Amino acid sequence: MSSLQGAAPVTDGQPPQVPAKAGEDAPRASSPAGRPRRRATDWRKRLEIGILSGPAIIVFVAFVIFPVFLAAYYGFFRWKGFGAPTDFVGLGNYKVIFADSAFHDVLVHNAIIVVLSLVIQGPIAVAVALLLNQKIRGRSLIRVLIFVPYVIAEVIVATGWSLMLQTNGAVNDLLQAVGLGAFRADWLADPKIAIWSLMVIISWKYIGFAVILFLAGLQGIPEELSEAAAIDGASYWQIQRRITLPLLGPTIRIWAFLSIIGSLQLFDLVYIIWGQYVASTAGTSTMATYMVANGRTSGNYGYGNAVAVVMFLISLVIALIYQRFVLRRDMAGAVTQGAK
Amino acid sequence: MSATTIDRAPRLARPNRRQEWGSPLTYFIALLFIAVCLAPVLYIVLGGFRSNSQITTSPAGLPSPWLFDNYLNVLASSTFWVELGNSAIAAIATTIGVVVLGLMVSFVLARYHFRGRGAMYSLFAAGLMFPMTVAITPLYILVKDLGLTNSLAGVILPQIGFGLPVTVIILVPFLKAIPDEIEEAAAIDGASRLGFFIRMVVPLSLPGVVTTGILAFVASWNSYLLPLFILNDPSTFTLPLGVQAFASQYSVDTAKVLAFTSLAMIPALLFFTLFERRIVGGLTGAVKG
Numbered sequence: 161m162s163s164l165q166g167a168a169p170v171t172d173g174q175p176p177q178v179p180a181k182a183g184e185d186a187p188r189a190s191s192p193a194g195r196p197r198r199r200a201t202d203w204r205k206r207l208e209i210g211i212l213s214g215p216a217i218i219v220f221v222a223f224v225i226f227p228v229f230l231a232a233y234y235g236f237f238r239w240k241g242f243g244a245p246t247d248f249v250g251l252g253n254y255k256v257i258f259a260d261s262a263f264h265d266v267l268v269h270n271a272i273i274v275v276l277s278l279v280i281q282g283p284i285a286v287a288v289a290l291l292l293n294q295k296i297r298g299r300s301l302i303r304v305l306i307f308v309p310y311v312i313a314e315v316i317v318a319t320g321w322s323l324m325l326q327t328n329g330a331v332n333d334l335l336q337a338v339g340l341g342a343f344r345a346d347w348l349a350d351p352k353i354a355i356w357s358l359m360v361i362i363s364w365k366y367i368g369f370a371v372i373l374f375l376a377g378l379q380g381i382p383e384e385l386s387e388a389a390a391i392d393g394a395s396y397w398q399i400q401r402r403i404t405l406p407l408l409g410p411t412i413r414i415w416a417f418l419s420i421i422g423s424l425q426l427f428d429l430v431y432i433i434w435g436q437y438v439a440s441t442a443g444t445s446t447m448a449t450y451m452v453a454n455g456r457t458s459g460n461y462g463y464g465n466a467v468a469v470v471m472f473l474i475s476l477v478i479a480l481i482y483q484r485f486v487l488r489r490d491m492a493g494a495v496t497q498g499a500k
Numbered sequence: 501m502s503a504t505t506i507d508r509a510p511r512l513a514r515p516n517r518r519q520e521w522g523s524p525l526t527y528f529i530a531l532l533f534i535a536v537c538l539a540p541v542l543y544i545v546l547g548g549f550r551s552n553s554q555i556t557t558s559p560a561g562l563p564s565p566w567l568f569d570n571y572l573n574v575l576a577s578s579t580f581w582v583e584l585g586n587s588a589i590a591a592i593a594t595t596i597g598v599v600v601l602g603l604m605v606s607f608v609l610a611r612y613h614f615r616g617r618g619a620m621y622s623l624f625a626a627g628l629m630f631p632m633t634v635a636i637t638p639l640y641i642l643v644k645d646l647g648l649t650n651s652l653a654g655v656i657l658p659q660i661g662f663g664l665p666v667t668v669i670i671l672v673p674f675l676k677a678i679p680d681e682i683e684e685a686a687a688i689d690g691a692s693r694l695g696f697f698i699r700m701v702v703p704l705s706l707p708g709v710v711t712t713g714i715l716a717f718v719a720s721w722n723s724y725l726l727p728l729f730i731l732n733d734p735s736t737f738t739l740p741l742g743v744q745a746f747a748s749q750y751s752v753d754t755a756k757v758l759a760f761t762s763l764a765m766i767p768a769l770l771f772f773t774l775f776e777r778r779i780v781g782g783l784t785g786a787v788k789g
Contacts, residue, residue: 205612213605220661223657226642228635315744479628
């Protein structure tokens, strides 16, 4: 997974474009087997590799890899975003970040979000996926409806939920109406509650994706296995525990990976619901909102980039650890081939 | 949550292969879950049919009487349509870019043997760890230097780049699963590697392609952070930016905001509903020989 390592061979596929032209027709003309022919196919193969992978690699490196390295570079400067950065401060930005108590809060919030996302969404999504994997009527309609929250834009989700959760909003009104008025609360502003409100919104928004993945994984598990087990007298629950869940393992592990990475980079929901300044007092600020508030919004682009680098390194370390110990076996193709 | 309940429900339904009704409990839980998923959406949609005074007096109530003014006002404003058009252009261009480039590079990664292939795969896989959030500031500067701020191209190109990792990770196993025999047969019939790619691989990998295409489309349709940085001119706004701008401009006019918001979510929902079956199918890996 090392990105640096990957950068070098990229050029490999591209250079031989010109000379290969000559060899293009050769392999077809059933030349006697041997060196010349192999050479020609070799060139042709390289040409094909270059043409097919070149555009993707160029776009990817230019707009994904390069900016990340730029961020690392800018992170060493005190820089307001105009002209070339000149005020080199070395690790100064990083010292400020790690000394800032607001950043410590942000780390705690992100940790909570990562853990709770897994703990809340995982079990519910598995249960729902098992439920929907049965042969019931209207299954495809049910599936569409469950995925609705996932498809709706974060902005829309945030706008809707923030209106509902206002002090005089629909949720409190509803609680009052069903006689639970005692539970009315300041869902967004109360620092004790806000993070839980956020977790509810996150779970609501993203659980559909988990269900999609798990359903896909379940459909890759041959039905014969559970049928055979049923014939051998296994109960439904035993079948799920001994056969389905282990075979769904790769899909679950991939989902958990995506969920962790997503949680670490949470931005839109918090930024729109709480705004850039309220988020920290409400206890929902994340690394990303901290980055935007202290970087772009306050014009300290150098500092913002340093925050981005810290965020990236944290994500990277967590991802590498996860891959080393959890994902090792199923990185290639787990999403698509759960059972194999 | 429903461990004990599922426990018993499906056993009744299982053994019979024909379409059965299944246990009522299953439906009950499914309905409950759906209700939770849809309630906030309904709140937004129904809120658009109410007036502000209705919303203030009874925030969780139903429209009475039903008012259509909010929706009609939004539909009559050019802002909405311009933003809809911008979102559509960005999403369609992103989808085409991601799918075409992604399929090409995935084919190379799946079916060619060459030095550095593993590294190339790792490069793209590593992209999962290069989230847009991290790169956003330099990306903004890069796009600015390219002179693409306030243009949809400035949003589309980075989105293609960031869409590639997921596409590659989904498509490579898909293309690997196409049996070698098919390729050999095609070769015997005189098809070149590229001919094989266009005539056999593209059609066979369609489910995977549709899946990645939908993911790219929805991601672009919903994206907020990148347009927020790149697009400052309201005439280039995409819908998410529009929703937010509208919400702050008319912050007192809750009903109108709700109407705008619910209209903004229709296209993505429609698109997704049409292709939903493909998503699950695509993720399952449909090529099984």
